[in-house]
Amino acid sequence: MALRTTLPLRLLARPLTTYAPPLALLQHQLQHQHQYHFRGLRTSTPAPVSSTLSAWDGGKAEPPECGINVDMPVRMDTAPAPPPGDDFHVAMVGAGNIMFGSKAGPWNHSVRLEHKLGPRLKVVALIDPDTARAKSVLETKCASFVESAYKDTKVFPNIGEYARWIEEEGGTKPRAIIVGTPPAFRGGVAGGRNLELQLLEHFPAAGYLIEKPVSTAPIDEVKHVAGRLVQNQNVISVGYMLRYLRCVQKMKQIIHDNNLTIMATNARYSAAYQSIDKPAWWDKSKDMGPVIEQGTHFCDLSRYLGGDIDIATVAAYSVEHDERPGKLSAIPVNEDAIAPDQRIPRITSAVWKYAGGAVGSFTHTVALQGTLYDCELEVWADGFHMRLVDPYNAPQLLVRRPGEDHSELHQFNDDDPFFSEMSAFIDAVEGRPDAHILSSFEDATKSYELTWAIRLASEKSAAMRRAAAAKA
Template structure:
């Protein structure tokens, strides 16, 4: 999900209780069920990825929300540079994203923002004025505004001051992740600040996948700390799923992700235009494609098959689009439904469905993971995450819910700890791994467009 485009909305989770119809009960006479099993906390396995050893993760039994975090320890100043003065960096009323807020609570008085990079100088100075009028004035009172990272590097070279320890990148993906002019931000960072840690938002780019892989290779070669903002990996419910898999030595058999957007509330014209925001699977579905990979592992990209419901098909007629879609070229209008399946490298199966169908404001998102004897369901991870787990020997679902969770803070805290070289600091999404998620979302889009083109060709003939 690209946070400048849509509005995740808080809601309380209503338990979904399934009841057998009266007529079907006689069919169940010979089925016995066990009483609910006691729920014991699983050990902290720290399993942070599908390719890392099981010591890279967070402890789900330890609160990591900002108001439960310890007071920032005193120490040397921690200078950072922020790239982008928009909502992802400084927050808005539309959602919980606000990197500056989390960094302030992580570092406390150690934080010193040396520069804010944004071509819109007026917007940058506006957000700095608000910060300087608050309790974090000392972090921002000396912040300088620059239009690009090159101008900042030039000013730093002439001033003789020390550079940042970390750079936080919150620009739109169209301006990063590639090698062509105008979108090679990471290559500039390597050029000017090769030893600095980078935190980069997702999706990693809108550039062709070959360019993004080149950037990933350069970052791996450079060996500095890099974290990509797939914050759902840091959810305690997600880490609980990882722990259950690790504790029981399970092999994932299948994943099924579903992302249902409330399209009536998406009034950003670019979101409806594939030539700008690349379509909803790449722009929005990226989080759930990433979670799918987090559990299933690497995807056999050649196996991806997808179908879509397009705007000009009968099921694709929408009644509450908030923008004038007629202004968008027909070949760039987004699909209403995208359904994809694929094989993982280990033989497991993955599936993903993205829908542009709900009205109102509430989204509906779930992820299911199956293993031998196990079925895990992650429900509503954006707003009120819950995990339902069915285990062998028990027909009931056990429920896990963490009310003191803030994955945005967890990912930023892990990044800063990694930059400082602290023990047990684990980044759960590298740029190289995030590039694989980007490749999967593009494969889904291209596969759905291929099948749509084939249908249209058949219809014309």
């Protein structure tokens, strides 16, 4: 979903109303000023963290300390120049915005690959049924300084045609395949949505970077695909890029270093619906609804920090389009063209129990207008409260520790989680010793299962409400 970048907070902040406290209170504060912190915050330099263990890439259980070094700049323009080496052959599946970027968001896998591999990058195939679009983006690339990476790229309408070209004409096999297709074509076993199974058939030795959510197929099919991928043991990364945020890795570091037992998580994702003019997003039969299509990032972060979830405990309620609070005034599409039973909920609120005993909650709202989203994630443990704020635009981490009444403020201005994700994937494919893939396909399947459990639970409660209203 498109997320617009925001201006610096200092440019957007409204003037604060002045408040003059009583003189006695001012005198008391001056006498005890060491106990007070303006706005309840103080900045803190992150503590150094030693090298972490390499993460498994096949979906096995990983030690909680696995991650990336939060004190190492990983933005593209601060990364070292790519080292020399042999050509690195890549196949791209999908010629859309995820792969080649757009004005609506920071995603652009091709640019991250170009910076990671430099002149080593050779894109041998671009696969998209819209071959005209594929040829158009290649023309743009070939007119730029990265021409050497794309000048010999072949365009194919599907995986089978690419595999046939290799077999019949001696074409080049890829070391890595970047998958940026819509989720409806992935993660299943039936024809038309079994992309991973096709890749395993034709390119079992390649590494795969696959976008999220992993599919729109039934969860049993997705689990079957996950099992096949784990069995094959090739390198696989799923694009939950928020795991690679240095603020998120700082949270993981704090949890590990203090041996914390998580008590609760609370995630909130507020979409700016006025800017969402894609009709399929408003239709559950197409994009599966906002929790599965959009809230998946925060459901995944909740699992990443809180651990495995007891799916049987998931309960959810919603505000639906046919309820008074669900009447929206600025919907940018013609919702009347969507069947009433396929219109998306306006608010979805869910709770669950983690396998470790903690409680989790998630609220997704279709309520804000304008263009900027509002997203936060909180984590509690004994003496600790961590709050991740605005992870898409200007990430901040607030940490309150035991015995303290204030919060530390952690900010990383040289962070690019998309580049960290791509860099980790390429390092793993090349067998480098400190590669950290943070989201395997098997683990991503668990996040997919959670989003479906939330949707189904909210639909069940909505159906019960409607049935009770009909009897009244």
